[in-house]
Amino acid sequence: MVESKQQWKAWIYLAPAIVLLLIFTVWPIVNTVAMAFMEDYSGLANIGGETSFHFGFGNFTKVAQNAEFKQALTNTILLCLITVPLSTVLALLIAVALNAIKPLQKALQTIFFLPYVTNSIAIGMVFAAMFNVIGSVGTRRPLISSYGIVNDIIRFFGGNWVNWINSGSEYWANMFVLIVYIVWNALPFKILILLGGLTSINKQYYEAAKVDSTPRWRVLTSITVPLLSPMLAYVVITGFIGGFKEYTSIVGIFGESMGPVHEAHRLNTMVGLIYDSLASNNQGRASAAALILFGIILVVTLINLWVSKKRVHY
Amino acid sequence: MKIVLQNLTKIFPSRNKKSNEEVVAVNNFNFEIPDGKLIGLLGPSGCGKSTTLYMISGLQKPSSGRIFFGDDDVTELSTENRGIGLVFQNYALYPHLTVKQNILFPLQNLRGKDKMDKNAMLDRAYEAAKLVQIEQLLDRKPSELSGGQQQRVAIARALVKMPRVLLLDEPLSNLDARLRLQTREEIRRIQKETGITTVFVTHDQEEAMSISDMIVVMKTGLVQQIGKPQEVYDDPANLFVAKFLGTPPINVFSGRVKQGKLYIGEDAVMEFTNVPDQEVTVGIRPEGFILDDNGPLKCKPVNVEVMGRDVSIVSTHGASLNPLVRSIVNADNRIDITGDFVRYAVKPHKIFIFNKETEERIYFEVK
Numbered sequence: 001m002v003e004s005k006q007q008w009k010a011w012i013y014l015a016p017a018i019v020l021l022l023i024f025t026v027w028p029i030v031n032t033v034a035m036a037f038m039e040d041y042s043g044l045a046n047i048g049g050e051t052s053f054h055f056g057f058g059n060f061t062k063v064a065q066n067a068e069f070k071q072a073l074t075n076t077i078l079l080c081l082i083t084v085p086l087s088t089v090l091a092l093l094i095a096v097a098l099n100a101i102k103p104l105q106k107a108l109q110t111i112f113f114l115p116y117v118t119n120s121i122a123i124g125m126v127f128a129a130m131f132n133v134i135g136s137v138g139t140r141r142p143l144i145s146s147y148g149i150v151n152d153i154i155r156f157f158g159g160n161w162v163n164w165i166n167s168g169s170e171y172w173a174n175m176f177v178l179i180v181y182i183v184w185n186a187l188p189f190k191i192l193i194l195l196g197g198l199t200s201i202n203k204q205y206y207e208a209a210k211v212d213s214t215p216r217w218r219v220l221t222s223i224t225v226p227l228l229s230p231m232l233a234y235v236v237i238t239g240f241i242g243g244f245k246e247y248t249s250i251v252g253i254f255g256e257s258m259g260p261v262h263e264a265h266r267l268n269t270m271v272g273l274i275y276d277s278l279a280s281n282n283q284g285r286a287s288a289a290a291l292i293l294f295g296i297i298l299v300v301t302l303i304n305l306w307v308s309k310k311r312v313h314y
Numbered sequence: 315m316k317i318v319l320q321n322l323t324k325i326f327p328s329r330n331k332k333s334n335e336e337v338v339a340v341n342n343f344n345f346e347i348p349d350g351k352l353i354g355l356l357g358p359s360g361c362g363k364s365t366t367l368y369m370i371s372g373l374q375k376p377s378s379g380r381i382f383f384g385d386d387d388v389t390e391l392s393t394e395n396r397g398i399g400l401v402f403q404n405y406a407l408y409p410h411l412t413v414k415q416n417i418l419f420p421l422q423n424l425r426g427k428d429k430m431d432k433n434a435m436l437d438r439a440y441e442a443a444k445l446v447q448i449e450q451l452l453d454r455k456p457s458e459l460s461g462g463q464q465q466r467v468a469i470a471r472a473l474v475k476m477p478r479v480l481l482l483d484e485p486l487s488n489l490d491a492r493l494r495l496q497t498r499e500e501i502r503r504i505q506k507e508t509g510i511t512t513v514f515v516t517h518d519q520e521e522a523m524s525i526s527d528m529i530v531v532m533k534t535g536l537v538q539q540i541g542k543p544q545e546v547y548d549d550p551a552n553l554f555v556a557k558f559l560g561t562p563p564i565n566v567f568s569g570r571v572k573q574g575k576l577y578i579g580e581d582a583v584m585e586f587t588n589v590p591d592q593e594v595t596v597g598i599r600p601e602g603f604i605l606d607d608n609g610p611l612k613c614k615p616v617n618v619e620v621m622g623r624d625v626s627i628v629s630t631h632g633a634s635l636n637p638l639v640r641s642i643v644n645a646d647n648r649i650d651i652t653g654d655f656v657r658y659a660v661k662p663h664k665i666f667i668f669n670k671e672t673e674e675r676i677y678f679e680v681k
Binding site: 208227 | 409
């Protein structure tokens, strides 16, 4: 314990961080909350924008009544509910497998970690290219015989090509591409955390399990998962928080139109909605949407914590 | 179930690729462990005792040699299929499971004809818990138990599936002195009650001597001596075994045999009929000294330690290879260390002589 006489020193050391946080984090948050309740407010007031505003819940109702709100909320929740469990389970299996092998472990670890250090927009463009249908579809003589890399692979195995992301594509085809992309993009971090957790589990538990002839599956479910539960809880909670803020992946693949050409904004998310409001100079509505998103994330995180209290063994 | 170890050898490859120094952890170990006995593998750290235990368990593969359980060759059999119970040094209890779940764990793995229903498993778990006297702790987590209690749970978990062989790795090393005494008696009792062939590893000679039916003394991978504890103590094969067994440890002197007489320094302590003249190393057990005003061995007294029934006299001698010579004599003796010397006669069966170079025992006949 630092003696109280010495406390001012601690404050001085903390000061730079605290000042920066106050200016760039706390103040904007306070402002966001305030702006959410200011109707008809425009941040551009001093260069001639709308000047009069009043307080009320109007921004929230406008957000809720927005034609895209329901779609954005559904997209966000769907992506979250599908990608977080999927990527966590996959990351767990990959981490366990990586932990079990000796040769090539470092090389494979590097490969699995590569998406983490790659720009997500760039990855999105690569995905878009892979799922893109090249060549003109529906003309009498297709110019190019390729339907895109992914479709070519499907066709190689005798399947039918799918319109994944181009004009006229189905909602679930779009979602499928997004899910593949998001899961793949979310894996490295989760694998890293889980692998770290795995290496810290005492090997003797596994030897004890071996002595007791424990089947592999039971070793995973009864020993590895419980002993890894603090890390699992961490990746699930941060996964959900990140999942509700999904945006870049959609921009990466579909561009700013947030959807295939024939139906732009079909794949919009909550964060996308906030940016749209900002782009149309509607800071009040953006703030309200941000608060709504914050509320959702808060509730989901509380549920996560409540569940992990019962399920996590520290 | 008897266990036969045949030319058992374990070589660890060198870690450094440049040097080809292999480590021979266990070197050509031959031993038939009789059915239903408690065997102590004893030696200083790095002697290969744990490696031997882990080879018996199957967690480590021998480099050469064979292992038999009864008449079955289990050398190639994986740990899962050997039917052993193993108690780890730090117990390796699953921290997220209760004591009951820990004990049930091996039973829940049984498949095929051995598969048990829930009630049978519970009965068996209670039985095991009763054997190690932890019935009242079944709903606790391992972290809520003392070291001794955790140890019992580990034994119960190892015993519950009725293994053919029970292996214990340094089972008492994590316990305090008092609990160690108590628990080693417990291990003896449980082993007697179950009659399971048990092998345990320890570096504590007292622990091994007190409960084992037989002890195996090892050093740098080589078996030094195998025998009943008292036999090994009374008849050590070499200087290492003599030094390793016994508390307080044996007193070691440099000496020589000249014309049938054994000299320690200038003191001629014994006469032999059959030992040629040579330089030797002499070991005398602390209890091998007899206070005798005319005794041949003259030591400079330093201190007297009263231990109740016995008295320990600490002294020095010029030829002693240890800084101090410690003798244990009956407290009935009147001890006077005010003089320049304390003089001892020695008991012939408590004195051993060893070749100075090879440190092998030289057997003698007293004249």
